[in-house]
Amino acid sequence: MAGNASISNKTYRVIALLQALPRSPHKITSNEIHQRLTSEGHDITRRSIERYLKELSESQAFGALVQCDDKAMPYGWSVAQKQNLSIPGMDAQMAATWDLVARYLTPLMAKDVLDKLEPVFNEARKWFERHRPMGKRYWSDKVAYVPRGFHLEPARVSAGIADQVYDALYRNRQMNIWYKDKDEPHLVHPYALVDRGAVRYLVVRFWNYKDYRHLALHRLRKVHVLDDEVEGASTFDLDTYLQEGNMNLPYGDSINLVMRLYGRAADHLYETPVNETQTLKEIEPDVTELRVQVQNTEELRWWVLGLGANVEVVKPVKLRNQIKLELGRGFERYA
Amino acid sequence: MAGNASISNKTYRVIALLQALPRSPHKITSNEIHQRLTSEGHDITRRSIERYLKELSESQAFGALVQCDDKAMPYGWSVAQKQNLSIPGMDAQMAATWDLVARYLTPLMAKDVLDKLEPVFNEARKWFERHRPMGKRYWSDKVAYVPRGFHLEPARVSAGIADQVYDALYRNRQMNIWYKDKDEPHLVHPYALVDRGAVRYLVVRFWNYKDYRHLALHRLRKVHVLDDEVEGASTFDLDTYLQEGNMNLPYGDSINLVMRLYGRAADHLYETPVNETQTLKEIEPDVTELRVQVQNTEELRWWVLGLGANVEVVKPVKLRNQIKLELGRGFERYA
DNA sequence: GATAGGGGCGTCAGTTTCTGTCGTAATAAT
DNA sequence: ATTATTACGACAGAAACTGACGCCCCTATC
Numbered sequence: 001m002a003g004n005a006s007i008s009n010k011t012y013r014v015i016a017l018l019q020a021l022p023r024s025p026h027k028i029t030s031n032e033i034h035q036r037l038t039s040e041g042h043d044i045t046r047r048s049i050e051r052y053l054k055e056l057s058e059s060q061a062f063g064a065l066v067q068c069d070d071k072a073m074p075y076g077w078s079v080a081q082k083q084n085l086s087i088p089g090m091d092a093q094m095a096a097t098w099d100l101v102a103r104y105l106t107p108l109m110a111k112d113v114l115d116k117l118e119p120v121f122n123e124a125r126k127w128f129e130r131h132r133p134m135g136k137r138y139w140s141d142k143v144a145y146v147p148r149g150f151h152l153e154p155a156r157v158s159a160g161i162a163d164q165v166y167d168a169l170y171r172n173r174q175m176n177i178w179y180k181d182k183d184e185p186h187l188v189h190p191y192a193l194v195d196r197g198a199v200r201y202l203v204v205r206f207w208n209y210k211d212y213r214h215l216a217l218h219r220l221r222k223v224h225v226l227d228d229e230v231e232g233a234s235t236f237d238l239d240t241y242l243q244e245g246n247m248n249l250p251y252g253d254s255i256n257l258v259m260r261l262y263g264r265a266a267d268h269l270y271e272t273p274v275n276e277t278q279t280l281k282e283i284e285p286d287v288t289e290l291r292v293q294v295q296n297t298e299e300l301r302w303w304v305l306g307l308g309a310n311v312e313v314v315k316p317v318k319l320r321n322q323i324k325l326e327l328g329r330g331f332e333r334y335a
Numbered sequence: 336m337a338g339n340a341s342i343s344n345k346t347y348r349v350i351a352l353l354q355a356l357p358r359s360p361h362k363i364t365s366n367e368i369h370q371r372l373t374s375e376g377h378d379i380t381r382r383s384i385e386r387y388l389k390e391l392s393e394s395q396a397f398g399a400l401v402q403c404d405d406k407a408m409p410y411g412w413s414v415a416q417k418q419n420l421s422i423p424g425m426d427a428q429m430a431a432t433w434d435l436v437a438r439y440l441t442p443l444m445a446k447d448v449l450d451k452l453e454p455v456f457n458e459a460r461k462w463f464e465r466h467r468p469m470g471k472r473y474w475s476d477k478v479a480y481v482p483r484g485f486h487l488e489p490a491r492v493s494a495g496i497a498d499q500v501y502d503a504l505y506r507n508r509q510m511n512i513w514y515k516d517k518d519e520p521h522l523v524h525p526y527a528l529v530d531r532g533a534v535r536y537l538v539v540r541f542w543n544y545k546d547y548r549h550l551a552l553h554r555l556r557k558v559h560v561l562d563d564e565v566e567g568a569s570t571f572d573l574d575t576y577l578q579e580g581n582m583n584l585p586y587g588d589s590i591n592l593v594m595r596l597y598g599r600a601a602d603h604l605y606e607t608p609v610n611e612t613q614t615l616k617e618i619e620p621d622v623t624e625l626r627v628q629v630q631n632t633e634e635l636r637w638w639v640l641g642l643g644a645n646v647e648v649v650k651p652v653k654l655r656n657q658i659k660l661e662l663g664r665g666f667e668r669y670a
Numbered sequence: 671g672a673t674a675g676g677g678g679c680g681t682c683a684g685t686t687t688c689t690g691t692c693g694t695a696a697t698a699a700t
Numbered sequence: 701a702t703t704a705t706t707a708c709g710a711c712a713g714a715a716a717c718t719g720a721c722g723c724c725c726c727t728a729t730c
Contacts, residue, residue, distance in 0.1 A: 009687090010345065010346055010687090010716085010717070010718095011345055011346045011349045011350075012394070012396045014346045015350070015396075015397070015420075015422075016396075018422045018423070018424075019420070019421075019422060019423065019424030020424065021422075021423050021424075022423060022426065023423045029677085030677080030678085031676085031677080044718090044719095045718075045719055045720085046677090047678095047679085047718080047719070047720085048717080048718065048719080050677090050678070050679075051679095051717090051718090054678095054679090059347070061347045061350075062350070065422070070678095072726090072727085073676085073677065073678085073725085073726045073727060074676080074677065074678095074726095074727090075677080075678080079422065079423040084421070084422070084423075085350075085354070085421070085422040086354075086419070086420070086421055086422075087350075087353045087354060087356075087400070087414065087419065087420040087421075087422075088353070088354065088356050088357060088358045088414040088419075089353075089354030089355065089356075091357065092501065092502060092505045092506075093451065093498050093501055093502070094451060096501045096505065097448055097451045097452065100444075100448060100530065101436075101440065101444075101448075101452070103530070104439075104440065104443060104444065104530075105436065105439065105440075108439060109435075109436075109439065113432055113435060113436075116428065116429060116432045117432065117436065133506075133507070137568060137569060137571075139505055141572075141573060141574075142504055142505075142526070142527045142528060142573060143527065143528045143529075143530070143573075144527065144528070144529045144530065144573055144574075144577060145529075145530040146529065146530070146531055146532075146577075147531070147532045148531060148532050148533070148634065149484050149532075149634060149637070149638075150634045150635060150637060150638035151609075151634075152603075152604075152607040152608065152609055153607055153608050153609070153610060153611075154607060155606050155607055163428050166427065166428055166431045167427060167428070169474075169477055170427045170431065170474055170477075171427075171468070172468070191477070192477045192478065192479065193477060193478045193479070194478075194479045194480075194481065195435065195438070195439075195478070195479065195480040195481070196481055196482070196483060197480075197481075197482045197483050197484075198483070198603075198606065198607035199606050199607060216606065218606070233472060234472060236472075237476075238476060238477060238478075238479055239476075239479075242479060242481075268487075268533075269487075271490050271533065271534050271551065271553070272487040272488055272489060272490055272533035272534060273487065273488050274486075274487055274488070275488060276488075299483065299484060299485045299486075300485060301643075302484070302485060302641035302642075303484075303485035303641070305640050305641045305642075305643045306636075306637035306638070306640045306641035307637075307640075308636075308640045308661040308662070308664075308665050309661050309662075309664035309665040309667075309668065311668075312668040312669065320669065323669070324666065324669040326643040326644050327643070327644075327662050327665045327666040327669070328666050329643075329644035330643050330644040330662045331659065331662040331663050331666050332644075333644065333646075333647040334647065334655065334658070334659040334662070344716090345687090345688070345689095345716090364706090365706085365707090366705085366706085379689090379690095380689075380690055380691085381706095382689080382690070382691085382707095382708085383688080383689065383690080385706090385707070385708075386688090386689090386708095389707095389708090405707095407697090407698085408696085408697045408698055408705080408706065408707085409697095409698085409705075409706065409707095410706085410707080
């Protein structure tokens with residue numbers, strides 16, 4: 001034991017080892033683990049690591065947590081696909097929370113992202129399974145999540161593509177991409193990722209071009225990450241890029257909205273205000289006046305239009321006229 | 336060592352111990368841990384557990400993971416507030432995924448739920464911190480999440496209330512609640528939780544009443560879980576309850592919607608279809624016909640209205656007339 | 671298909687560390 | 701005041717862990 005804080009305690013070594021393991025289908029050799037642990041300050045022989053791995057993979061203690069692919073000779077070790085171990089462990093509250101998170105995210109996020117979260121959700125599900133009160137209703141039968149708003153299907157991103165894109169983005173690497181049905185790869189420099197809920201866009205610059213382009217992730221057929229660095233990565237600033245309106249995002253001027261709400265239309269705003277600047281005043285029976293400072297965006301217009309005849313925009317006049325015009329033109333469609 | 340699979344391996348014992356620890360501010364005594372591990376099949380003395388706890392709380396290995404409250408005599412052990420340890424450990428993909436999940440959920444979920452997830456998000460954040468490429472842009476500077484739809488603030492639920500409600504619901508326990516500004520507690524039987532995004536409702540029956548009521552979680556000021564069982568918990572069925580329209584949820588008849596979309600309004604439906612029954616056909620230049628089978632709900636009408644003059648509902652005639660009427664009445668507001 | 675470099679694993683013996691037991695002092699509970 | 705619990709130091713036998721070494725098998729490369 002040299003002077004530094006080298007750890008010769010099996011427990012710590014094993015936990016560090018477990019943390020070094022990738023999740024299947026990725027895998028790692030005992031040699032790589034050895035290097036990694038050594039670089040983390042553990043003073044340990046490779047033999048010990050081999051022993052730990054063997055023991056863990058044979059133990060039933062945490063249910064086939066550690067897997068070994070011994071088909072090819074440098075064995076590949078990994079954590080089983082769906083297994084997960086959290087510290088602190090699950091309890092009722094946490095399992096309920098994960099259950100809720102799963103419900104929230106399932107309609108919202110792309111499949112490939114959900115797949116990554118699956119092991120955690122699975123851990124929560126298993127907790128319920130194990131602690132299921134006999135003859136009683138299951139937790140998930142007691143909870144419903146019914147989000148507001150109309151639901152559209154998220155675009156599908158093939159497994160593995162997103163991983164590589166994230167990797168390139170994270171490590172500032174150029175990449176070759178096969179886009180849509182083009183056969184030729186294109187060399188691009190990735191700068192940022194913009195998630196619009198259903199669709200994720202990658203902000204890139206094509207080789208030899210100056211301008212930024214936006215690629216929808218689900219249109220990438222194949223990706224190959226290169227070793228060359230992205231040029232100018234440190235000068236690109238996503239915030240200002242978005243603020244400049246480059247992606248038609250809902251950034252608008254701040255306006256002081258005054259709106260009349262009829263009937264029960266205002267009810268939900270008491271529970272869930274637009275933001276903290278909101279004030280509501282009942283100016284006559286069944287008529288409530290909303291005043292709030294908001295961004296003047298496309299989404300705001302959707303929201304107002306969606307409320308239909310239950311609302312009337314008073315100010316700003318410009319927005320009032322826009323809404324009026326839109327309603328009028330819409331009505332004409334049906335004439 | 337008796338005949339059964341009792342585990343006398345420190346590593347496994349310690350991991351089991353770590354999983355038995357609650358997260359601060361909850362805490363557990365060494366005696367309780369002993370009971371729990373024993374019931375899980377570990378054959379171990381309390382002394383060993385005490386030794387493990389001491390060792391873990393003094394070790395720097397996982398950064399003050401285990402805490403001890405030694406102010407009062409049966410010491411209270413816990414996992415530190417923000418600490419978390421996942422197996423398998425973080426990698427770039429997973430950290431990026433958690434970062435994204437945090438972005439998705441932050442505007443969506445109530446504060447108390449987010450607090451529970453904080454340690455995981457924190458673990459991801461720390462991973463980025465540790466693997467930050469020198470002088471390079473931070474991961475979170477490369478990613479933006481800009482959800483579609485107009486954002487309303489989720490209602491606030493005080494910390495601890497939700498925990499107790501979940502607990503009562505999970506364990507089928509009656510509870511006393513202090514609702515809104517009423518001073519008196521009410522005895523209720525909780526049956527289910529319905530999450531509407533911004534607001535969570537608890538389906539309960541008040542003591543001595545037959546009908547079900549809905550309580551918004553953020554209106555509960557205080558909760559006291561009792562030891563008495565909920566009556567009739569096993570006969571209550573949330574699904575049918577909701578289907579019967581008891582909560583004005585967006586469950587509607589299935590209809591075959593035919594709609595004309597003008598200009599670029601149809602574009603996003605190619606990327607993010609309504610559902611798998613959707614078909615799109617360009618019937619004339621700049622006019623696309625959408626056919627899809629959907630639930631005829633309030634949210635559908637919001638969506639259609641929100642699209643304003645860019646769409647025209649063709650069928651069903653009933654919906655067409657509703658939309659027409661709504662647009663007409665809306666327009667009149669501005670006359 | 672020969673050969674070299676690794677990788678996996680059996681063995682061993684010294685050493686470390688782990689464990690249950692017991693005793694004591696301090697702390698809560700009654 | 702008295703009783704039950706708890707924390708913790710000490711100890712010694714037992715268990716396990718470890719690094720070293722060497723053999724054999726696999727794989728890649730020529």
